[in-house]
Amino acid sequence: QVQLVQSGAEVKKPGASVKISCKASGYTVTSYYMHWVRQAPGQGLEWMGIIYSSGGSTNYAQKFQGRVTMTRDTSTSTVYMELSSLRSEDTAVYYCARQYNGMDVWGQGTTVTVSS
Amino acid sequence: DIQMTQSPSTLSASVGDRVTITCRASQTFSSWLAWYQQKPGKAPKLLIYKASSLESGVPSRFSGSASGTEFTLTISSLQPDDFATYYCQQYDSYPWTFGQGTKVEIK
Numbered sequence A: 001q002v003q004l005v006q007s008g009a010e011v012k013k014p015g016a017s018v019k020i021s022c023k024a025s026g027y028t029v030t031s032y033y034m035h036w037v038r039q040a041p042g043q044g045l046e047w048m049g050i051i052y053s054s055g056g057s058t059n060y061a062q063k064f065q066g067r068v069t070m071t072r073d074t075s076t077s078t079v080y081m082e083l084s085s086l087r088s089e090d091t092a093v094y095y096c097a098r099q100y101n102g103m104d105v106w107g108q109g110t111t112v113t114v115s116s
Numbered sequence B: 001d002i003q004m005t006q007s008p009s010t011l012s013a014s015v016g017d018r019v020t021i022t023c024r025a026s027q028t029f030s031s032w033l034a035w036y037q038q039k040p041g042k043a044p045k046l047l048i049y050k051a052s053s054l055e056s057g058v059p060s061r062f063s064g065s066a067s068g069t070e071f072t073l074t075i076s077s078l079q080p081d082d083f084a085t086y087y088c089q090q091y092d093s094y095p096w097t098f099g100q101g102t103k104v105e106i107k
Helices: none
Strands: A003-006 A010-012 A018-025 A034-039 A045-051 A058-060 A068-073 A078-083 A092-099 A103-106 A110-114 B004-007 B010-013 B019-025 B033-038 B045-049 B062-067 B070-075 B085-090 B102-106
Touching (some): A018 A092, A045 A068, A078 A092, B045 B062
Parallel strands (some): B010 B102
Antiparallel strands (some): A003 A018, A034 A045, A034 A092, A068 A078, A092 A110, B019 B070, B085 B102
């Protein structure tokens, strides 16, 4: 069964960094691109970026350039998203999603709360 | 960036109703458009890809169409399980962008 399992909820202080993991199972992580999407409370979906399957290169939304880093560990089929210099506006649910015909498989989401 | 304008933002309907949600793009692109359904506290679920292709396992009451820069999601006969929020999303060019969402409520 194809699934993406994300790490648990995080509470961070402003200025800190958070690193979220997304472990893939049921398929080969090097065969599909992976995206990160976030959703602030009561708001819509916002695309953050992509990590490509071949070589692990990335493409980030301009809004997050300089603050976001997406990496992968092929040995554990895990993709990571690190967001730095957190501010209150980064409070959101963060999702990883596999690219196939759009985004066909999603993680369960990781809630990140930024609060002093 | 391609802006996706979705309407309406909220829709009140009854079980059995035919429901139509529209998404208008700020520029033309090929049919690289997807529709997702999201329920509270859950991840989005892919319904339609490439504007009109039904994702495997999705009921046939869902359909999508495209005309120029306008994309439409239709639910032919609304079922209790369909009350949710729906998003369109273009995947023609980066950054990928979503519509602002349409909440389908019980009338």
